[in-house]
Amino acid sequence: MPSLDRRHMETDILVIGAGGAGMMAALAAAEKGAKVLLVDRALIGRGGATVMAQMTVAVALGSELPDSIAAHFNDTLKAGRGLCDPRLADIVTKDGPDAIRQLDAWNVGWARHEDGRIKQAHAPGHDKARCVYVDFLNTGPAVSKTLRAQLQRHESLITRAGDLFITDLVVQDNVAQGAVGFALSDGRPISIAAKATIIATGGLTRMYRRNSASLNMSGDGYALALRAGAKLIDMEFVQFFPIGHLAPRMIGMDPIMWDPFRYKLGGVLLNNEGRQFLADYGEKEGGGYVTTRDQATYAILKEVAAGRGSPAGGAWLSFRHVPEADLRAAFGPVIEHLAKNGIDLTKQDIEVAPIAHYHMGGVQVAPSLETAITDLFAAGEAIGGSNGANRLSGNAITEALVFGERTGALAAERAANKQLAWSHEAAAAALALTEATGPARPDIAAMIVELQALMADKVGPFRTEAGLGEALASIRGMAADLGDAPPGTPGPDDMSRIDWFDLRTMLLVAETVATAALARTESRGAHQREDFPGLLEAWTLNQIVSLQDGELTLTKAPVPTLETAA
16 A cells, blocks of 8 residues: 555646756746646755856857857867767757847846956867856856746746656656656655656766766666666766866865866966876867866876876866966955865965766757657756767756757647646556665665766776676676665655665666777777777767666667758
C-alpha cells in the first residue's frame, strides 16, 4: 500500500529544471498563452548553473568592435573541433543578440561605457571582444534574478514548484505525457500530466570529485531522457575549467572566479620553475588570454605530471606584475573578500587546477529542439550537439537563453493543438518506485563519493583504455550493489532515499560517458586519450547512446550540416 497519498497535477507545459534555460522556457510558453508548471528539486531560480555563473555571455552585438553573427558562428564551430551540429550553433549565434537585448529591456544591468554602449570583453577562443557581462562576479546571479522577476509577472500562467524531485518521464506510444516524482518535503509521490515536457536540468559535473556544480547537476535530464527512450549524443565530452581555485583555502567564493580577471588583467600561469609554459603546448602566452579551455587543461596537467606543478598539484596563477591600483579597480570589493581569506595578489600567487565545469554532450534533439520522443523537448546544457567537442567560452548562458526561449515557444504551439492525455498504466512502475521500500543503506553517500573519485581518476581529462575499462567495471558493479529499491519508506527530506535516486541517475549517466570515451580512439577537444593522442579525421563523427532492454547501445553518425533535413 502507498505510504502517502499520491498527488496528481495537470498542465499544458511541464518544465523540469528552473535555471536560466528552464525559466526562459517557462516565460516563452506563457507568452504564447500556455499554462506552465515549472519544477525543480531546488528553489525556483536558485539552483542549476546559471545562478552560479560569474562571468560573461558571448553574443555578436558589435557594440565594442565591428562583429558579425557569422564570426561568432565560426568561432563556435572551431572550438567544437568539427563535431558541432551547425544547425544548433546557428540558432545560438543568430538568436543570441535578441536574447541579450531582451534581458537588457528587463533591466538586467549589462555593463556599459559612458556613451551607453554595452561593454564586451575578449574571452578565450573568440576572434574579438564579444562577451557581455553585468560585472565579472555577478553576471549569472543578475540574469537569474531578472528572470525570477519576470516569472512573477506571469503568475496567472506559471506555477512554480520547488523541492520536487522528478524521477521518471511517462511515455505512451512514443509520446511524452508528463512525469513522476516525489516531494522532498514529505516524500509524497507526485504525477504530472502535460501536453508537452521540457528537460532543462543542466549537466552532469557533480559526478566529478572537483566540480563547479550545484548539487542538482547530477545528469538528471540525461537519465530521464534515456530511460524514456530518447537518445544522447557526444557524452564523452566533459569540459574541465582549467583554473579552478586550488590553494590557499578560500571560503565563500566561487572556485572558477579567476578566469575573467585573468583575461582582463593578463594574469599569467607559471609552473614551479616560475616559467610561463603555455607556449610549450602550441599557444602564445604573452599579451592576451586566448588559450581554449581544453588546451589550458592539457598544459596544466602535463606540467603537473612532469613534476613541474605547484605544491597542491596545479599551476601558479600570478597577478603580481599588475599594479595594485589596477587590481583594485578590476576586483573592487572582491579584494576585501580575498584579504579575509589571507590572499594578497600583490604579494603572492595562488594555485589553480582543472575542475569539472560543463558537459558538451546531452540529449539529442532536432533543430526544433524536440527529442526522438514526440512532445519531449530539451533546452540549455541538457542539449547535446551544439558545442561539439569543446564549448566556446561564454556560450553557456547564451544557449540557455536562446534554447529556453525557442523551446518554450515551440512546446506551447504544440500544446495548443492537442488534448491532455495520461496513461495510469504507463506511469505505474515509476510511481511504484517512488513508494518502494528497500533495506537500510547507510553507505549510499559514500558510494557517491566513490563514484566521483572514480570518474575523476579514470574518466577525467586524460583517459586510457585500461582506466576506462576499470571504470566501467566498477560502475556496473556499483549499479548491481545499489539494488532495485530506495532504502526505507517515503518521508520528509530523507537524504538516504534522495541519495539512492541520485546515485541511480549518476551511475547510468557515468556509464554513458565511459562507454563513449572508451569507443572514441582519438584525442579531440575535451576528450583526451593518452593511448590515442592526436585528432583523427576518420573520427569526425558523433556518437549516439540509446538504452535498449536495459542495455546501453552506442552507434556512430555523421556530423549534420546546415542543410541536413530535420
